[in-house]
Amino acid sequence: MAILSSDALSSVAYGPEQILIVLITVSATAFWYSIPIALGVLFLLTALILSYRQIIFAYPHGGGAYIVSKQNLGVNPGLLAGGSLLVDYILTVAVSVTAGTDAITSAFPSLHDYNVLIAIVFVVFLTLLNLRGVTESASILAYPVYLFVLALFILMGVGFYNIITGTVPPELHPQIGTPVAGISLFILLRAFASGSSALTGVEAISNAIPNFKEPSSLNAAKTLTAMGILLAILFSGIVFLAYYYGIAPLAEETVVSQIAEQTFGRNFMYFFIQGTTALILILAANTGYSAFPLLAVNLATDSFIPRMFTVRGDRLGYSNGIVILGISSILLIIAFGGHTEQLIPLYAVGVFIPFTLSQSGMIVKWLREKPKGWQVKLVINTTGALISLLVTLVFFLTKFAQVWPVLIFLPIIMYIFHRIKRHYTDVAEQLKIGVPGAAIQIKGNVIIIPVAGITQVVEQTIVYAKSLGADQIFAVYVPFEREDEKDFEEKWEKWHPDIRLVTLFSQYRSILQPLLKFIDTVTWKAKESDYQVTVVIPQFIPKKGWHNFLHNQSGLLIRTNLLYRKNVIVTTVPYRLKK
Structure with missing residues (x-):
């Protein structure tokens, strides 16, 4: 549970605060509404825990929203869930890191101006760690979760003790039921939606069932239930303490920090709580580095995203996914100025779309298969x-100004998925053996050798070209001066009279254009006679890599342009320098 619940448990650090941020827009008197709103969030948590227990038993090999939605609702709902989760895992890193940074700057206010820089440093650190092979499975990463839970239980225990003994004056908070001017259903729904951000990460256990010992499904279900109970206790405790202490959200200091300071003062226990909070939030960001690459592998296996995401690095991690996740998270942090409260609505709506789709997929599954006891499962x-x-829907209705980008980028992502899938399908059809007209009939070979001078590399290239048994070999030289053209022709006639030299004078000092025009002409004539044109490019390879910057890369430029020409084969003959 410690390894898989860091994302869910860490949301306690910012979930209750999101409720207060909405209620403060009315007045501090409205803070008593945080209690019934928290009860609504707990009811939602119960429903999600029961629902994901069903997914755990139905998909013992891991029931991610993408798989459940695709198998039961179809490809497009599956892609909608997959696209939402890809973006959500990026937001997981961004939100967790910025929230962790807030915990640090709350303890050390002088660092507040460096929030963005500190968050970026954390993301870079996590990216490098994961590229080195440190993953969420490392047992040592579970200890920050233990410490965080211990710290919050100590905070809640001392806080409740102070309340019971009368140390905390009741005048600090409004009485439950106090009339509040300006309160509305819209405000309450908005606060409820904001508080629901504390439920992000609940689905993590259902995605990692194969990691459990047998019986894996039963053990995963027990772990999920235990996590739900622990999350409910911590969330309720923080909400109640914030209400009773009369805590108001501040831009410079988190709610948890204010509760800890009022409970202990700025002593060891305060810094212990802030330190463990920052640690678990950073650990929660690390869950994105495990989940994002695995989801990317599933999508890439189904040909909906580039197959480079299926490639493992030398540390057996999916390096491309890790790097893309890190870069995307940094861009989000910079774009939102490191403000956690601005990232959370996008984060939460990105979670609840897959929640909705996966649960809807389970409804279809029960109605179609109707196993024993399916009626109860269907209700859940x-x-x-x-x-x-x-x-x-509440998120879209109450926080539309913050979540509207979802309506733009999700359709774009799904369109990209389909375009990539179509490309892979087209490639597979064209590469299939036995496709009519795919094979080219070749009667002979014409070789063209671009030359820049009379050198050893050209000599080696000519020897190689002759070994191919070509019907005709052209050496092509592009001079910029008439005198140079005549001088080179005379030298060539003495050096290789058996190879036909073609000089293409270029008054505009361009090598590429006249050469490509000549190749196109030869290719057009060769095609009529079923001859194949091969361009053999001489290239010397410096002993040290940095030496490449000291030479022009005309061979690379020629090769790059020729790769997109039909009916032309490009070959490079390397000549390796010794010093």
Whole structure:
């Protein structure tokens, strides 16, 4: 549980604060509404835990929203869930790191101006760690979770003790039921949606069932239940303490920091709580580095994203996915100025869309298969789907100004998925053996050798070209001066009279254009006679890599342009320098 619950448990650090940020827009008197709103969040948590227990038993090999949605609802709902999760994992890193940075700058206010820089440093650090092979499976990464839970239980225990003994004056908070001017259903729904951000990460256990010992499904279900209970206790405790202490959200200091300071003062326990909070938030960011590459592998295997995401690095991690995740997270942090509260609505709606789709997929599964006891399972998943849909709609209705980008980038992502899939399908059809007209009939070979002078590399290239048994070999030289053209022709006639030299005078001092025009002409004539044109490019290779910057790269330029020419084969003959 410690390894897989860091994302969910860490949201306690910012979930309750999101409720207060909305209520403060009315007045501090409205803070008592945080109690019934928290009860609503706990009801949603219960529904999600019960729903994901069904997914765990139905998909013992891992029931991610992408797989469940694709298998039961179709490809497009599956891609919608997959696209949402890809973006959400990027936001997981961005939100967790910025929230962790907030915990640090709350303890050390002088660092507040460097929030963005500190967050970027954390992302770079996590990216390098994961590229080196440190993953969420390392047992040592579970200890920050233990410490965080211990710290919050100590905070809650001392806080409740102070309340019971009367140390905390009751005048600090408004009484429950106090009339509040300006409160509305819209405000309450907005606060509820904001508080629901504390439920992000609940699905992590259902995605990692194969990591459990047998019986894996049963053990995963027990772990999920235990995590749900622990999350409910921590969330409720922080919400209640924030209400009773009369804590108001501040830009410079988190709610947890204010509770800890009022409970202990700025002593060891305060810094212990802030330190463990920052640690678990950074650890929660690391879960994105495990989940994003694995989801990318599933999508790439189905040919919806580039297959480079299936390539493992030398540390057996999916390096491309890790690097893309790190870069994307840094761009988000910079774009939002490191403000956690601005990232959270996008983060939460990105979670609840897959929640809704996966639960809806389970509804279809039960209605189609009707296993034993399916009616109860249907009710549970239907409840989870309806509540998740309700929360998603509430986000769009109450936080549209913050979540509207979802309506833009999700359709774009799905369009890109389909375009990539179509490309791979087209490539597979064209590469298939036995496709009519795919094979080219070749009667002979014409070789063209671009030359820049009379050198050893050209000599080696000519020897190689002759070994191919070509019907005709052209050496092509592009001079910029008439005198140079005549001088080179005379030298060539003495050096290689058996190879026909073609000089293409270029008054505009361009090598590429006259050479390509000549190749196109030869190719057009050769095609009529079923001859193949091969361009053999001489190239010397410096002993040291940095020496390449000291030479022009005309061979590379020629090769790059020729690769897109039909009916032309390009070959490079390397000549390796010894010093």
